[in-house]
Amino acid sequence: MMMDEESEILTRVGSGTPMGNLIRQYWIPALKSSELVTDGDPVRFRLLCENLIAFRDTRGRIGVMDHRCPHRCASLFFGRNEEGGIRCVYHGWKFDVDGNCTDMANVPPHQDFKHKVHAKAYKATERNGIVWIYMGDQANIPPLPALEATLQPESSIHIAMTQRDCNWLQALEGDIDTSHFDFLHRGAAKAEDFSPDNPERFGALRRDPEYKVIDTDLGTMYGAHRPADEGNTYWRIAHFLFPFWTMIPNRPFDDYIVARAWVPLDDEHCMYLIVRNVKKKGVDEDPGRYLPNTTDWLGRWRLSANASNDYKIDRQAQRISSYSGITGTNEQDQMTSESMGSILDRSFEHLAPSDRMIIQTRKRLLLSARAMAKDGTTPPGSRDGDAYFDVRSGYYVAPKDADFLETYRARLSVLRHPVARPCAQAAQ
Ligand code: FES
Numbered sequence: 001m002m003m004d005e006e007s008e009i010l011t012r013v014g015s016g017t018p019m020g021n022l023i024r025q026y027w028i029p030a031l032k033s034s035e036l037v038t039d040g041d042p043v044r045f046r047l048l049c050e051n052l053i054a055f056r057d058t059r060g061r062i063g064v065m066d067h068r069c070p071h072r073c074a075s076l077f078f079g080r081n082e083e084g085g086i087r088c089v090y091h092g093w094k095f096d097v098d099g100n101c102t103d104m105a106n107v108p109p110h111q112d113f114k115h116k117v118h119a120k121a122y123k124a125t126e127r128n129g130i131v132w133i134y135m136g137d138q139a140n141i142p143p144l145p146a147l148e149a150t151l152q153p154e155s156s157i158h159i160a161m162t163q164r165d166c167n168w169l170q171a172l173e174g175d176i177d178t179s180h181f182d183f184l185h186r187g188a189a190k191a192e193d194f195s196p197d198n199p200e201r202f203g204a205l206r207r208d209p210e211y212k213v214i215d216t217d218l219g220t221m222y223g224a225h226r227p228a229d230e231g232n233t234y235w236r237i238a239h240f241l242f243p244f245w246t247m248i249p250n251r252p253f254d255d256y257i258v259a260r261a262w263v264p265l266d267d268e269h270c271m272y273l274i275v276r277n278v279k280k281k282g283v284d285e286d287p288g289r290y291l292p293n294t295t296d297w298l299g300r301w302r303l304s305a306n307a308s309n310d311y312k313i314d315r316q317a318q319r320i321s322s323y324s325g326i327t328g329t330n331e332q333d334q335m336t337s338e339s340m341g342s343i344l345d346r347s348f349e350h351l352a353p354s355d356r357m358i359i360q361t362r363k364r365l366l367l368s369a370r371a372m373a374k375d376g377t378t379p380p381g382s383r384d385g386d387a388y389f390d391v392r393s394g395y396y397v398a399p400k401d402a403d404f405l406e407t408y409r410a411r412l413s414v415l416r417h418p419v420a421r422p423c424a425q426a427a428q
Pocket residue numbers: 069070071072073074088089090091092093
């Protein structure tokens with residue numbers, strides 16, 4: 001059972017809160033590059049409880065700032081994005097992407113004080129189709145995290161965003177809870193539905209994995225294991241990485257490059273970002289899957305199956321062919337996270353051995369948020385973007401007696417140094 005005070009620390013992300021301060025130590029993936037058009041309409045959005053606008057200026061640079069004009073606080077969302085900056089339409093003040101006031105059009109030249117005025121701007125950059133924002137100390141900006149999926153060229157990866165209408169942490173916790181997979185998503189599957197060489201059939205045979213959970217330099221990690229064929233174990237390996245990243249085990253370990261972020265928009269909404277090297281044809285491309293984006297603070301990337309229509313649940317399908325009756329893995333996950341309430345009341349839970357990863361991740365987050373609040377301790381990975389590269393998730397079958405961590409490290413090392421691959425050696 002979690003104390004209210006601990007839940008408060010974990011879930012609140014506004015400026016000045018312990019978790020809000022912690023997350024502000026990291027770069028945040030906030031928009032798709034495609035959302036910002038040169039000299040196009042500003043985009044209105046919320047991030048960590050702050051109402052912001054983003055725009056792409058005439059030279060293609062990205063500006064992100066508090067939506068309030070520093071003159072008399074009219075919203076810059078209504079501004080004119082023109083000639084290298086955004087101009088407030090109230091009195092004509094203009095700001096470049098760094099927040100510098102470049103024109104104070106309603107003040108005579110001898111009274112001009114534009115060099116003293118700055119919009120509250122945040123550093124933004126983009127890489128491979130994603131716009132990143134840093135909301136911490138603007139004079140001390142860390143490197144971007146080298147998450148493998150985000151280093152791939154945009155043409156070879158799939159990027160999707162989905163707003164989830166609940167607190168970020170309960171959404172993230174759904175991602176590190178592998179035992180739900182063979183119920184919520186695969187409850188109707190039978191072992192014979194899988195080809196004999198697909199290890200996922202072991203998940204259909206045994207839906208009660210045991211877990212190894214450990215702390216890592218960047219967060220937490222689990223290996224969920226259950227018996228495979230004679231003498232072997234089926235492993236599903238996954239990670240939580242500070243501050244809001246997950247890597248899930250839903251594809252073969254050697255081929256899966258994935259990063260998932262659970263970005264808090266405010267305390268009751270988050271944006272789920274997935275970047276991966278696999279496209280799911282059909283589901284990802286269904287034009288009716290998303291509602292049209294609006295200019296609301298929370299109007300981007302919302303699914304058409306949502307709480308207002310019970311996620312389009314089909315009770316007949318639930319009886320005969322689909323465990324949940326809800327179509328789409330993401331939609332199924334949205335239903336479970338959002339149905340817990342905007343901010344899950346953790347005093348109501350009864351956690352089980354299958355929740356060890358969730359328990360450990362909460363502990364780790366709490367420890368880091370408290371340490372930072374107490375004496376400014378730098379949270380894990382926030383200054384070491386390169387460390388994020390050497391992490392992978394996925395599933396594999398290994399000999400029953402093989403050590404969990406040794407096997408993981410050996411497989412990762414083979415991927416990083418392919419010359420050592422057994423098949424490469426055999427070919428020589
Ligand atoms: S409020 Fe923006 S220029 Fe006056």
